[in-house]
Amino acid sequence: MSLLQLRDVSVTYRVASGEVPAVRGVSLDLAAGQALGVAGESGSGKSTLAMALLRLLPRDARVTGEILLDGEDVLTMKWGRLRAVRWASASVVFQGAQHALNPVRRIEEQIAEPLLVHGKATAAQARRRVAELLEQVGLPAWRGRNYPHELSGGQRQRVMIAMALACSPRLIIADEPTTALDVMIQAQVLTLIRSLIAEHGISMIMISHDLSVLASMCDRLAVMYAGQVVEHGPSREVFAGARHPYSRALSAAFPTVGDPASRLAPRGLAGDPPDPMHLPSGCSFHPRCDVALPSCASRPIELWPAGEERRAACVHVLPDPALPEDLPAGSGEVPDGPEDLSNGPGGRADGPGDLSAGPGEPPNGAHAVPAGAGGGGVEIGTGTGAGEQGADAVEHDIPVMRPAKEVQ
Numbered sequence: 001m002s003l004l005q006l007r008d009v010s011v012t013y014r015v016a017s018g019e020v021p022a023v024r025g026v027s028l029d030l031a032a033g034q035a036l037g038v039a040g041e042s043g044s045g046k047s048t049l050a051m052a053l054l055r056l057l058p059r060d061a062r063v064t065g066e067i068l069l070d071g072e073d074v075l076t077m078k079w080g081r082l083r084a085v086r087w088a089s090a091s092v093v094f095q096g097a098q099h100a101l102n103p104v105r106r107i108e109e110q111i112a113e114p115l116l117v118h119g120k121a122t123a124a125q126a127r128r129r130v131a132e133l134l135e136q137v138g139l140p141a142w143r144g145r146n147y148p149h150e151l152s153g154g155q156r157q158r159v160m161i162a163m164a165l166a167c168s169p170r171l172i173i174a175d176e177p178t179t180a181l182d183v184m185i186q187a188q189v190l191t192l193i194r195s196l197i198a199e200h201g202i203s204m205i206m207i208s209h210d211l212s213v214l215a216s217m218c219d220r221l222a223v224m225y226a227g228q229v230v231e232h233g234p235s236r237e238v239f240a241g242a243r244h245p246y247s248r249a250l251s252a253a254f255p256t257v258g259d260p261a262s263r264l265a266p267r268g269l270a271g272d273p274p275d276p277m278h279l280p281s282g283c284s285f286h287p288r289c290d291v292a293l294p295s296c297a298s299r300p301i302e303l304w305p306a307g308e309e310r311r312a313a314c315v316h317v318l319p320d321p322a323l324p325e326d327l328p329a330g331s332g333e334v335p336d337g338p339e340d341l342s343n344g345p346g347g348r349a350d351g352p353g354d355l356s357a358g359p360g361e362p363p364n365g366a367h368a369v370p371a372g373a374g375g376g377g378v379e380i381g382t383g384t385g386a387g388e389q390g391a392d393a394v395e396h397d398i399p400v401m402r403p404a405k406e407v408q
């Protein structure tokens with residue numbers, strides 16, 4: 001069984017002017033020991049999704065769907081159970097450690113706290129474990145006596161990683177763990193994370209806007225656009241042979257690790273991501289898409305098989321993407337066909353056979369329901385019942401998992 005299963009997860013923020021659908025109908029699986037990278041531009045919903053996994057979102061966020069951690073739904077867990085799961089089963093490395101660490105407490109106290117609160121160690125055992133953890137992340141034990149401001153950004157991020165490892169969790173959620181660091185230090189911290197999760201057999205979800213970093217760190221990639229996953233599959237295939245035009249643009253925007261030539265011609269993506277409160281009709285990406293068909297403006301599309309272990313939400317993965325309205329009058333020709341998407345190694349090569357594994361009937365015209373609509377999930381963050389999400393983040397009887405964004 002998968003360690004983590006997301007089923008139709010949606011997150012909506014309530015704001016004065018209405019509702020912000022930040023995450024829409026995300027379904028993903030993570031196997032034990034596997035690393036999943038979640039990529040997307042700023043505002044695509046990556047951090048919201050990551051924080052939803054442990055109910056770390058503010059009170060104005062409503063989460064629906066299912067988040068099954070070892071088969072148990074995080075969204076319906078009672079507070080006591082959720083408290084046990086945080087740090088011990090799954091922990092978070094936030095971006096910008098200087099904001100996530102408590103500035104007035106010594107490093108050693110902060111690393112020891114989850115161990116003590118979860119009853120995993122006595123005070124003496126915790127001291128030894130802290131020294132061991134500091135060593136594992138490449139810091140001398142005496143650094144434990146320091147306060148956060150006495151460490152560099154890279155050292156603070158190492159401390160965050162030590163904290164995340166303290167209770168030997170099965171899952172680490174790393175939200176842009178190196179964004180605030182300079183390039184050299186980024187590489188060191190990424191190498192450290194990679195070796196630690198491999199050594200301890202820990203699963204990871206890593207969030208980043210940088211597809212090339214994720215491709216080098218993770219087994220699988222999920223690409224998000226406007227709150228939805230638009231493509232997922234094995235890292236190398238998604239990075240080097242994206243099937244969705246947005247994933248393709250995102251991978252082209254970053255140089256390939258180990259390929260100096262790609263640094264010379266990074267390509268950006270024209271236009272801005274949509275405002276989640278005013279999403280375009282049809283495929284959310286169609287206004288920026290250079291291979292959009294006329295019907296894309298009115299045809300929402302869900303993820304379809306786009307290879308053996310890959311799915312993409314684009315009409316061009318369908319065997320016959322065009323609707324009658326896409327055909328020039330009087331011709332049977334399909335304009336802007338699949339060839340337009342095939343300039344990568346994974347181009348549009350798979351035929352209709354790939355669709356046989358797909359859900360329901362394929363296609364053309366399968367006016368897929370926008371994922372995330374409805375979803376019969378559990379409302380979180382209303383201040384009642386088990387899911388008091390906003391309150392979760394401010395309870396102080398355990399070390400607070402503090403998203404940097406909340407305190408900036």
Ligand SMILES: Nc1ncnc2c1ncn2[C@@H]1O[C@H](COP(=O)(O)OP(=O)(O)OP(=O)(O)O)[C@@H](O)[C@H]1O
Nearest residue numbers: 013015020022041042043044045046047048049276
């Ligand atoms: N507390 C909030 N209240 C209202 N809207 C929010 C809140 N937090 C995030 N949003 C909105 O939700 C959407 C997704 O934001 P999110 O931070 O999850 O994206 P992201 O992909 O992680 O971006 P970044 O890489 O910049 O962190 C954005 O439109 C954002 O403005």
